Amino acid sequence: MIIISNVSKKFGKLKALDDVSITCNRGECIALIGPNGSGKTTLVKTVLGMVVPDSGFITFNGKNILHDWEYRKDIGYMPQIGRYPENMTIGQVLDMMRDIRHAKDASPDEELIEAFDLNALMNKRMRTLSGGTRQKVSASLAFLFNPGVLILDEPTAGLDPLASGILKEKITAEKEKGKLILITSHVLSELDDLITQVIYMQEGKLKFHKNIEALRTDTGEMQLTRAIASIMTK
Amino acid sequence: MRKIIKYVIADILRNKIVIAYTAFLLVMSLSVFMLEDNASKGLLSLLNIILLIVPLVSIVFSTIYIYNSSEFIELLVSQPLKRKTIWLSLFSGLAGSLSLSFFVGAGIPILIYQASPTGIMMLLTGLLLSVVFVSIAILASVTTRDKAKGIGKVILLWLYFSILFDGLILFLLFQFADYPLENAMVAVSAFNPIDLSRILILLQMDVSALMGYTGAIFRNFFGTQSGIILAICVLLLWAITPLWLSLRRFITKDL
Numbered sequence: 001m002i003i004i005s006n007v008s009k010k011f012g013k014l015k016a017l018d019d020v021s022i023t024c025n026r027g028e029c030i031a032l033i034g035p036n037g038s039g040k041t042t043l044v045k046t047v048l049g050m051v052v053p054d055s056g057f058i059t060f061n062g063k064n065i066l067h068d069w070e071y072r073k074d075i076g077y078m079p080q081i082g083r084y085p086e087n088m089t090i091g092q093v094l095d096m097m098r099d100i101r102h103a104k105d106a107s108p109d110e111e112l113i114e115a116f117d118l119n120a121l122m123n124k125r126m127r128t129l130s131g132g133t134r135q136k137v138s139a140s141l142a143f144l145f146n147p148g149v150l151i152l153d154e155p156t157a158g159l160d161p162l163a164s165g166i167l168k169e170k171i172t173a174e175k176e177k178g179k180l181i182l183i184t185s186h187v188l189s190e191l192d193d194l195i196t197q198v199i200y201m202q203e204g205k206l207k208f209h210k211n212i213e214a215l216r217t218d219t220g221e222m223q224l225t226r227a228i229a230s231i232m233t234k
Numbered sequence: 235m236r237k238i239i240k241y242v243i244a245d246i247l248r249n250k251i252v253i254a255y256t257a258f259l260l261v262m263s264l265s266v267f268m269l270e271d272n273a274s275k276g277l278l279s280l281l282n283i284i285l286l287i288v289p290l291v292s293i294v295f296s297t298i299y300i301y302n303s304s305e306f307i308e309l310l311v312s313q314p315l316k317r318k319t320i321w322l323s324l325f326s327g328l329a330g331s332l333s334l335s336f337f338v339g340a341g342i343p344i345l346i347y348q349a350s351p352t353g354i355m356m357l358l359t360g361l362l363l364s365v366v367f368v369s370i371a372i373l374a375s376v377t378t379r380d381k382a383k384g385i386g387k388v389i390l391l392w393l394y395f396s397i398l399f400d401g402l403i404l405f406l407l408f409q410f411a412d413y414p415l416e417n418a419m420v421a422v423s424a425f426n427p428i429d430l431s432r433i434l435i436l437l438q439m440d441v442s443a444l445m446g447y448t449g450a451i452f453r454n455f456f457g458t459q460s461g462i463i464l465a466i467c468v469l470l471l472w473a474i475t476p477l478w479l480s481l482r483r484f485i486t487k488d489l
Contacts, residue, residue, distance in 0.1 A: 011488075045488075045489075048311075048312050049311070050308070050311050050312055050488070050489045051488040051489070052486050052487075052488060069314055069315060069316045069317070070314060071314075072312070072313060072314035072315075073314040077312045079312070083304075083305035083308055083309065084305055084306075084309060085245070085303065085305055085306045085309070086305070087245065087248070096241060097313070099237055100237060100238070100310075100313055100315065101313060101314060
């Protein structure tokens with residue numbers, strides 16, 4: 001569904017992405033992991049077209065995403081740090097997004113808005129929100145339009161256990177529907193049982209892209225965190 | 235595209251600075267017209283205020299606005315929207331609302347007190363100047379990542395266009411006083427939208443006799459219909475070129 005071929009990106013002297021090639025298919029739930037500054041967020045942003053790669057290309061459903069924009073209709077993106085117009089209320093932000101992305105065929109999926117109880121906060125301005133509430137808004141927006149691909153950048157960071165439980169249930173439900181889910185995270189233990197594939201990045205390079213079973217047998221560790229730790233120390 | 239313009243304009247019009255700017259222009263132009271018993275004299279006083287204030291407010295406000303909506307831009311870029319649409323909507327929203335406040339603040343008093351060709355010309359150039367300086371502002375803000383640097387840059391640009399440029403011209407004129415520069419001055423004036431506007435309005439006012447021989451040359455050139463049309467085209471070029479350059483830059487910008 002998403003094919004990333006030989007993508008490189010430099011920020012000044014820093015090589016954020018170095019010749020990365022990845023193929024992602026429908027129905028997979030992929031964990032994108034790596035130490036801080038390993039290029040996870042940059043990779044996700046190149047897929048979204050927010051960062052333009054220096055070389056290489058990305059195709060989405062067989063179409064090159066360069067100069068294309070319609071493909072983003074099928075992506076729900078939850079950023080690591082949700083930045084929203086400070087003067088707007090939650091209700092206004094949600095209405096604006098509905099207005100911009102009006103999907104005629106499907107009714108919006110407001111399950112998360114209700115589960116997070118955001119209806120009670122609709123009149124709060126974005127600048128008064130705590131980090132956790134912002135994350136809840138980001139998550140609700142990502143799932144709102146029933147996209148076929150979900151890109152979640154550190155989804156559980158900053159959420160309380162209750163909220164991250166709700167989010168995890170939602171991710172599981174969407175995965176059952178056969179959607180492609182791409183999660184970047186470094187706190188993995190919570191998402192262990194969701195994930196089918198692991199991509200490990202370091203210093204902008206793709207270290208490996210493996211099935212979780214293969215990873216478990218290779219390292220001899222049942223828990224994903226342990227398995228990753230044993231690779232990192234090698 | 236219309237949807238985004240709607241949100242941008244709604245956001246700007248809620249901003250107190252724009253309302254204060256409109257009120258300031260309104261008070262200025264009304265008091266100028268009421269103090270002078272001769273309305274065309276009032277127009278002359280208003281000219282200098284407009285040529286100073288309109289570019290300053292347009293350029294500084296637009297730059298700060300673009301920097302402050304970086305979150306909004308980031309949010310929109312991750313949505314199924316063309317970058318071109320996003321950028322042009324931001325530009326249209328800014329240019330539209332600043333032109334609107336100029337029209338309400340200065341245009342309406344001009345139309346009430348002095349709806350002559352001179353007044354209409356002043357209204358037209360004021361609107362064009364607003365758009366030109368919004369366009370320059372968005373070019374400056376897209377090419378500079380740092381907010382403080384960007385704002386400093388546009389203030390310097392404003393200083394250049396409204397003060398330094400005239401100084402440079404005077405310097406050149408004195409240095410090359412022995413050469414016939416009158417025709418060249420017409421071409422040089424095209425390099426500054428503010429000067430161009432000033433010449434356009436002054437020539438409508440029949441005070442060009444005060445400007446000596448150069449004034450006569452200007453009169454010959456800008457006084458004719460084709461000269462006026464050419465000057466307005468140059469002003470439009472001043473609005474379109476920075477916008478086009480900024481658009482090209484924005485389409486490949488990393489956010």
